[in-house]
Amino acid sequence: MKNRVVVTGMGVCAPNGLGLQEFTKSLQEGKSGIRFHQELEDLKFSCQIAGKPNISQYHINKYFSPLQQRGLNASGIVYGVIAGMDAWKHAGLAIASKETPDWDSGIIFGTGILGVDKFRESIHLIDEGNTRRLGSTSVMQTMASGISAYLGGILGCGNQVTTNSSACTTGTEGILMAYERILAGKAKRILTGSCSDSGPYVWGGFDAMRILPSAYNQAPENASRPMSASAAGFVPGSGAGALVLESLESALERGAHIYGEVLGGAVNSGGQRGEGTMTAPNSEAVQRCIVAAVHNAKIQKGEIDVINGHLTATGKDAVEIQNWSAALGCSGTQFPYVNSFKGLMGHCLAAAGSLECVAALLQFKKGQVFGNINCEDIHPQILEVVDATKIPRATMAHRPEIIAKASFGFGDVNACVIFKAYKNE
Known part of the structure; x- marks a missing residue:
């Protein structure tokens, strides 16, 4: 303990x-x-x-x-x-x-x-x-x-x-x-x-x-x-x-109420090298961060059933999904459910990660995956990687077991945390 x-x-x-x-x-x-x-x-x-x-x-x-x-x-x-x-x-x-x-x-x-x-x-x-x-x-x-x-x-x-x-x-x-x-x-x-x-x-x-x-x-x-x-x-x-x-x-x-367990995670930087810049992430660094988070959390990649991405509503969203797919080694219907809460609150800059982590954890409590708004026309490059059913438009019943949440920031810096539903043992 x-x-x-x-x-x-x-x-x-x-x-x-x-x-x-x-x-x-x-x-x-x-x-x-x-x-x-x-x-x-x-x-x-x-x-x-x-x-x-x-x-x-x-x-x-x-x-x-x-x-x-x-x-x-x-x-x-x-x-x-x-x-x-x-x-x-x-x-x-x-x-x-x-x-x-x-x-x-x-x-x-x-x-x-x-x-x-x-x-x-x-x-x-x-x-x-x-x-x-x-x-x-x-x-x-x-x-x-x-x-x-x-x-x-x-x-x-x-x-x-x-x-x-x-x-x-x-x-x-x-x-x-x-x-x-x-x-x-x-x-x-x-x-x-x-x-x-x-x-x-x-x-x-x-x-x-x-x-x-x-x-x-x-x-x-x-x-x-x-x-x-x-x-x-x-x-x-x-x-x-x-x-x-x-x-x-x-x-x-x-005797405290427990919303979920933090299994671990990882932080890194792309060094603003390769495709990484002050404002754009280095895809290799993003993938390394996700893989390192999974390793640190001592889980298998396939155990993640929900992703809450950074996904800011720019042209880089498709690249982020491709990075998740490459890092976790999955695609199509094997891809976890994925959502972004920025459609509801915008990109809250330094506050984004904490607000979205709270929202991600609430999915454990409610036994739901919260929906994505304003993505009636899912980007075709995303659909090449993820089955549309894995991007719920409305909140759906699903009791998550393990949620991966990532944030990527200016300066080519990355963080990924792994949460698990807590069960009395």
């Missing part, structure tokens, strides 16, 4: 749902959280749609004290605190006393870029010679580790408290970092996850690259089209996902 790691709590702050109940329902029903944003039109963006959590003042008041709210202007921190606190609560864990930290619990919570709006606000004040008006929280809101620092202070974690950052691979990589720390006996439990800021100052660079779909401003829910022949680019998104990883021994001692 000391060498096994399980997931005992999860939380989400997503474009398609706040909290597990709303998030699960949207996944089951194929309800998109992608919306038109007037601000993007006013700023003359080509793509004027995005996935953004719907946060009200009620939520701010629920998760932040009046003192914490003073000068708070970092959406990623808001999303991360909401998801992280929910995951901790759902795991049945208490907040440490005011006097003593919880030495057995840590935090590995990643981000890509944090506090962009706070940076902008601070720059204006500094340029105007008003540094005294910056407030005491400007540093905490703009440092990358601000999210782990906020959560660490709220929960009182005394083990490792840190932030990782690996572009779109961040959340999945963080799960593996937490898994390895618990496996090594250095912590009993780790709150891991990732978050991403919202807004034009985050999404503008992608709009400038012309890799976002600009033809769907009047039909935002149809814009993100993973595995589709008509995919026109990824829809930017934001939010946060969080998971509590814990040693099986600790979970059983507490």
